[in-house]
Amino acid sequence: MSGYIFSSESVGEGHPDKLCDQISDAILDAFLEQDIESRVAVECFVKNNHLVIGGEVTSKATVDIEKIAREKISEIGYTGEGFNSQNCDILLFLSKQSSDIALGVDSKEGKEQGAGDQGLMFGYATNETSEFMPLPIVLSHKLMVKLSQLRKSKEISYLKPDSKCQVSVEYENDKPKRVCTVVLSTQHDEKVPLERIRKELIDKVIKPVCGRYLDANTTYHINPTGKFVIGGPEGDTGLTGRKIIVDTYGGFGRHGGGCFSGKDPSKVDRSGAYAARFIAKNIVASKLAERCEVQIAYAIGIAEPVSLYVNYFGTNNLPEHVINEIINKNFPLKPAEIIKELDLKRPIYQKTACYGHFGRNDPDFTWERIKNIDLSS
Numbered sequence: 022m023s024g025y026i027f028s029s030e031s032v033g034e035g036h037p038d039k040l041c042d043q044i045s046d047a048i049l050d051a052f053l054e055q056d057i058e059s060r061v062a063v064e065c066f067v068k069n070n071h072l073v074i075g076g077e078v079t080s081k082a083t084v085d086i087e088k089i090a091r092e093k094i095s096e097i098g099y100t101g102e103g104f105n106s107q108n109c110d111i112l113l114f115l116s117k118q119s120s121d122i123a124l125g126v127d128s129k130e131g132k133e134q135g136a137g138d139q140g141l142m143f144g145y146a147t148n149e150t151s152e153f154m155p156l157p158i159v160l161s162h163k164l165m166v167k168l169s170q171l172r173k174s175k176e177i178s179y180l181k182p183d184s185k186c187q188v189s190v191e192y193e194n195d196k197p198k199r200v201c202t203v204v205l206s207t208q209h210d211e212k213v214p215l216e217r218i219r220k221e222l223i224d225k226v227i228k229p230v231c232g233r234y235l236d237a238n239t240t241y242h243i244n245p246t247g248k249f250v251i252g253g254p255e256g257d258t259g260l261t262g263r264k265i266i267v268d269t270y271g272g273f274g275r276h277g278g279g280c281f282s283g284k285d286p287s288k289v290d291r292s293g294a295y296a297a298r299f300i301a302k303n304i305v306a307s308k309l310a311e312r313c314e315v316q317i318a319y320a321i322g323i324a325e326p327v328s329l330y331v332n333y334f335g336t337n338n339l340p341e342h343v344i345n346e347i348i349n350k351n352f353p354l355k356p357a358e359i360i361k362e363l364d365l366k367r368p369i370y371q372k373t374a375c376y377g378h379f380g381r382n383d384p385d386f387t388w389e390r391i392k393n394i395d396l397s398s
Contacts, residue, residue, distance in 0.1 A: 023193065023194055024191070024192065024193050024194075025191075025192050026189050026190065026191050026192070026201060027155070027157055027189070027190055027192060027272070027273070028157060028187055028188065028189040028190075028202075028272075029155065029157035029158040029161050029187070029188060029266075029270075029271025029272055029273070030161055030185065030186065030187040030188075030204075030266075030267060030271070031158065031161035031162045031164065031165045031185070031186055031187075031267050031271075031376065031377070032165065032184065032185040032186075032264060032267055033165045033168060033169055033182065033183065033184035033185065033207075033375070034097050034098075034165075034169060034182065034375045034376075035097050035098055035099070035181070035182020035183040035184060035208070035252070035253055036183055036184065036185055036257075036259070036264075037067055037068075037183070037253060037254050037256075037257045037258060037259025037260075038259045038260055038261075038263040038264045039259075039264060039267075039374065039375050040065075040067060040093075040094070040097060040099075040253070040254070040259050041064070041065035041066065041067055041259045041260055041261040041263075041282075042261055042262070042264065042268075042280075042282035042283075042374040042375070043093055043097065043282075043371060043374040043375060044065045044072070044074070044089075044090050044093050044094070044261075045063045045064060045065055045261045045282045045283030045374070046282045046283060046370040046371045046373065046374040047089050047090070047092075047093045047371050047374075048061070048063045048074070048084065048086055048089055048090070048283065049061045049063065049282075049283055049284070049285060049368075049370050050368035050369070050370050050371050051082070051084045051086075051089050051368070052078065052080045052082045052084055052285075053285070053366065053367065053368040053370075054082070054368045055080070055081070055082030055083070055084070056080045056081040056082040057366040057367070058080075058081075058366075059078070059079070059080035059081075059082060059285055060077070060078065060079040060080065060118045060126070060285055060287060061076070061077075061078050061080070061283065061284065061285040062076045062077045062078075062118070062283060062284055062285070062288065063075070063076035063077075063078065063115070063261075063283040064076050064260070064261040064262065064283055065090075065259070065260070065261045065283075066258070066259070066260055066261075067104075067254045067258070067259040067260075068254055068258045068259070069104065069254055069255055070103070070104050070105065070108065070109045070110060070254070071109065071110045071111075071112070071254075072090060072094075072109055072110070072111045072112070073111075073112045073114065074086060074090060074111065074112070074113050074114070074115070075113075075114035075115065076114075076115055076283065077115070077116055077117060077118045077119065078115055078116075078117065078118070079117045079118040086113060086115075087111050087113065090111055091106045091107070091109075091111075092106075093371075094106035094109065095107075097182055098172070098173070098181070098182035099182060099253060103253065103255050104253050104254040104255055126287050126322065133324040133355065133357060134287070134324060134355075134356050134357040135321065135322035135323050135324050135356065136289045136293075136319035136320065136321055136322065136323060136324070136356050137287045137288040137289055137290075137321070137356070138279075138288065138289065138290065138319070138321050139318075139319060139320050139321045140277055140278075140279050140289060140290055140293070140318070140319060141277040141278075141316055141317070141318040141319075142277045142279070142289060142290065142293035142294040142296075142297050142316070142317050142318075143269075143274055143275045143276055143277055143294070143297055143314060143315065143316050144274075144294065144295075144296070144297025144298035144299070144300055144301040144302075144314070144315040144317075145269075145270045145273060145274030145298070145301050145312075145313070145314045145315075146298070146301035146302040146304065146305040146306075146312070146313050147273070147305065147311065147312045147313075148305050148311050148312070149196060149197055150380075152379075152380035152381075152382075153302045153305050153306060153380065154270065154379060154380035155270055155271055155273040156190050156197040156234075157188045157189070157190045157271050157272075157273075158267075158270060158271025158272075158273070158377065158380075159380060160188045160190075160200065160230060160231055160234070161186055161187065161188045161267075161271065162376045162377050162380075163230045164186045164188070164203075164205060164226060164227065164230050164231070165184065165185075165186060165375075165376060166376055167225075167226050167229065167230050168180070168184055168186075168205075168207060168222075168226050169184075171225060171226065176225070177221055177225065179209045179210040179213040179218075180207055180208070180209060181207070181208035181209060181210070181252060181253075182208065182252070182253060183207070183208040183249075183252030183253045183256070183257075184205075184206060184207040184208060185205075185206050186203065186204060186205045186206070187202075187203070187204040188200060188202075188203055188204075188231070189201050189202040189203075190234070197234070199234050199235075199236055199239070200231050200234040200235055200239055201238070201239060201240065202239070202240045202241075202242070203227050203231065203239065203240070203241050203242070204242040204245065205222055205226065205227065205241075205242070205243050205244075206243075206244050206245065206246075206249055207222070207244065207249060208249050208250065208251075208252030208253065209244075209249060209250065210250070211250045215243075215244060215247055215248070218243060218244060219241070219243040219244070222243050223241055223243065227241065261280065261282055261283055262280025262281075262282060262283075263280075265278070265279075265280050265281075267377070268280070268281060268282075268377060268378050269294070269377070269378065269379065270379070274314050275314065275316070277290075277294070277316075279291075279294070281294065281373065281378060282370070282373075282374050286356075286359075286360050286365035286366060287356065287360075289317075289319045289356055292356060292359045292360055292363070292365055293317050293319060293356075293359070294378075295359070295363060295365070295378070295388040296317065296352070296353075296354060296359045296362075296363070296388070297315040297316070297317050298315075298378075298379050298388050298389075299352065299362075299363065299387075299388040299389075299390075299392075300313075300315045300331075300348055300352050301313040301314060301315045302379075302388075302389065302391075303351075303352075303391060303392050303394055304331075304333075304344065304348070306391050307394060307396065308338060309337060309338055309339055309344050309347070309396075310333040310334075310336045310337040310338065310344065311334075311336035312333065312334045312336050313331065313332070313333055313334075314331070314332040314334070315329070315330070315331050315332075315348075316328070316329070316330040316331075317329055317354060319356075324355040324356060324357070325354075325355060326354050326355075329348075329349075329354065331344070331345060331348065347394065347395070347396060347397075350395060350397075351392065351394040351395055363387040363388050364387055365387075367385070369385040369386075372385070373386070
């Protein structure tokens with residue numbers, strides 16, 4: 022298509038699903054801080070003033086899970102009436118990792134570490150932004166970051182933790198041209214008029230973030246229902262892993278279906294997806310293609326991927342088989358090799374759990390670094 026509109030969404034750290042993602046990754050980090058060999062798969066469910074934490078953990082660490090959860094809830098901003106970090110009811114349902122799974126994942130003498138599960142993971146990159154990410158998801162995340170900054174600094178005093186946004190970008194010949202629609206919803210104090218909310222969010226959030234892409238025809242939908250007082254777990258149920266498109270590419274590129282948060286790097290849902298992004302970004306950054314999508318698939322307990330597929334969307338600057346050989350030469354794909362290459366056995370995961378796992382300028386996001394790759398085939 023020569024022209025089209027593509028939309029992506031993001032949600033703020035107080036969104037119930039993202040609240041659960043952040044608690045899950047905070048728990049993961051706490052175990053990794055004490056024992057880098059921890060096997061963790063923790064998920065959360067939240068509704069009203071109740072939080073359920075369940076999953077499988079095998080670790081030498083001793084972690085006060087309830088304390089970590091309450092601290093994360095407080096940090097996000099749920100300290101007032103309603104759902105509250107101090108008095109919410111927390112239920113724990115945790116057991117050790119299945120010994121059957123451990124048989125396939127543990128590395129022993131003469132046996133490589135296998136994948137923690139079967140599954141397929143995708144990575145994507147494009148040269149349309151400096152982040153090598155699609156513009157709609159880049160702008161969506163930046164809107165949520167800006168809104169959080171204004172809330173926590175009290176520059177906009179009536180803001181509350183729950184929020185979400187959506188950005189629609191008009192493309193021409195596969196290049197972003199303009200932002201045609203911005204949807205921004207934020208929880209707020211009850212007596213603040215919509216007119217004030219609308220004006221301040223356009224002036225202090227949307228224009229500073231999206232300015233160069235806005236024009237006189239851009240449409241703004243600010244709190245479209247007219248009121249957003251009841252939010253967070255009181256207004257909606259939260260669940261770990263329910264914002265996988267927000268976490269990745271905003272709908273550009275495909276998704277294998279597995280979430281990231283609460284999972285240690287032996288789980289290829291996480292490490293495999295990071296490896297796929299690492300490959301795709303480096304192919305585009307090296308100008309071997311303008312767009313790249315990578316699929317990796319694994320079988321549980323098997324180290325070698327069962328398949329590797331790369332799509333260049335016709336934008337490749339060398340023959341596909343040549344770039345494929347470069348990928349095979351430069352990028353490890355076995356779970357243990359990925360973990361070593363990207364240094365994933367570290368407590369770095371809390372900050373991945375909101376505003377996207379990709380396109381972030383942070384040295385701990387090792388899958389985002391540009392690698393000096395050998396371009397000879």
